[in-house]
Amino acid sequence: MASKINLEHPRDQITKIISRIYKRGMTTTSGGNISIIDSQGDIWVTPSAIDKGSLMPSDIVCVKKDGTIIGKHKPSSEFPFHKAIYDMRPDIKSVIHAHPPALVSFSIVRKIPNTNVISQAKHVCGPIGYAKYELPGSNALGEVIAEEFKKGFKAVIMENHGTVLGGSDLDDAFQRFEALELCARTILYGSQIGKPNYLTDAQIEQFEAQTQSDYPEMKQTDFPSDEVEKRLEICNIVKRSCQQGLMISSYGTVSMRWKDNDFLITPTHVNRWDISIEDIVQIKNGKREEGKNPSRATWIHQEIYKRNPHINSIIMTQSPYLMAFSVTNTFLNVRTIPESWIFLQDIPSVAYGTHFKTNNNTQIIDNCSTALIIENDSVIITGDKLLQTFDYLEVAEFSAKSIVLGTSLGSMVPIDDNQVEDLRKKFLT
Structure with missing residues (x-):
């Protein structure tokens, strides 16, 4: 996947990534390290022992090949286990260690998360190793970790x-x-x-085998001011989604209708955190901008725009509570x-695989609701203005989070049918 980093x-790369990890709540002030x-x-x-929340490039340390x-x-x-990994695996050029809460939960019950839970995760993560406990900072810890990397993890x-x-x-x-x-x-x-x-x-191989x-390609692409403005909107929403934990660098598609059924969409194999207006792909008259590969989900976006003239923006992503x-x-x-309920109404779901182009699922395209869940894959949010669509995504994720957290308190008591009908009459008619 292409990245400008x-x-x-x-030292600048490390500072940028540790800042992302800290701001996303995936490490603490004192925890975690990158090399x-x-x-x-x-x-x-x-x-x-330097604050991860305010780390500067000048704080990064260089350990020379001779140990200086x-x-x-x-x-x-x-550092010992970072070096042990590099010594064991010459193909590894960077290492991240942190204590993100969910993965720590797995480590303390001594289990490995099954990446087959989300369609493309196994491809991104690869097989997962498991290192037995050793004293932090010890050579013994470096040895057990390096042994796991030696196995190919x-x-x-x-x-x-x-x-x-490692990566x-x-x-x-x-x-x-x-x-x-x-x-x-x-999970x-x-x-x-x-x-x-x-x-x-x-099933995962079937997903990966989809044509890009x-x-x-168009022979010529024009970039009028209104088109460029939409590119900037898309980039801002993608970055905001990443910052809010609603999208990750390896997955997420955003598009906006431009004129008639022509639209702009995020590319495939470009890091979402670093996306720029030059990366956005124009789709015009069924052709793509020269030299660029749009998202594999482009066909879904195209068909939604064709058959739903009131929809002018789409977000397709994986946010953790909706994915639950x-x-x-x-x-x-x-x-x-x-x-x-006013924003989203009832949210349907479709089976995994119905989002593949060969299936051309009408529930996704013809009966396109504001929010739709694809099993073990993603959520699709549609709307008019892109900021409105992003708001719908946030509302859906917050609603999902409230329900998940509320399970420890008791059964959810929803608004009843009469109350929903009152809402329909007041806000939707």
Whole structure:
């Protein structure tokens, strides 16, 4: 997946990613560490005991290939296992270690999350290893982790500790980190409302085998001011979705109708955190902008726009509480508070696989509701203005979260039919 972060200095890359992890609540002020090994064999790593919430590029430490330490701080106390991984796996160029709550939950009950819970997660994360407990910062911990990486794993659950992930670069490691934590949260939240269902390897392979794009290229593309304005809107909403935990770097599609049935859509294989207006793909008269590959879900967006003239923007994503309903096939009853039902009405779901182009599912396209859940895959939100559609996504996720959290208190008591009818008469007629 393409990322612009590799063009930055290792100290800037590390600072950017640790900030994302901290702001998303996936590590603490003192917890977690990140490293990059450069082409010279020098290792750039976060410092020991320095606030992760305000880390600056100048705080990053460089441990030279000969062991010399350059920087104003000590390297992370967990540096030994970072080095052990690099020594064992020359293909690994970056390592992330953190204590995200859901993955820590798995580590303390000594289980590995099953990535078959979401269609593309297994492809992003790969198989998951498991390292037995050893003293933090010890050479023994480095040895047990390195042994797991020796087996070919790039993601490892650390017993009673957290997780460690490697990648071909920092962007690759972070995508794996985000996807694995999303899987863990989805399983945890899903287990509170039902029993998570898992896809077979064959179903996941079927998803991965879908063609990237069968849209012919335009010979010439025009970029009038109104088109460029929509590109900027899409980029802002994608980044906001990532910041709010409603989208991850490896998954999420946003589109806006431009003129008639022509529209703009996010590309495939481009990191959502770093998306720019140049990455957005124009689809005009059934053709794609030259040199760009639109999302694999482009056909769904195109058909929705064709058959639903009132819809002018679409968000397709995986947010953790909505995914809990997706993977358990549990009905998401948004008759929780008036606002939820007014915005969303009842949310249908469709079976996994019905979103593949070969099925051309009419429930997704012809009877397109404001929100629709695809089992073990995603949620589709539609609306007029893109900000409105994003608001619907937030309302849906908040409603799902309230229901999941409320299960510990008792059974949900929804607004009754008479109250819903009153809402319909006042707000929808």
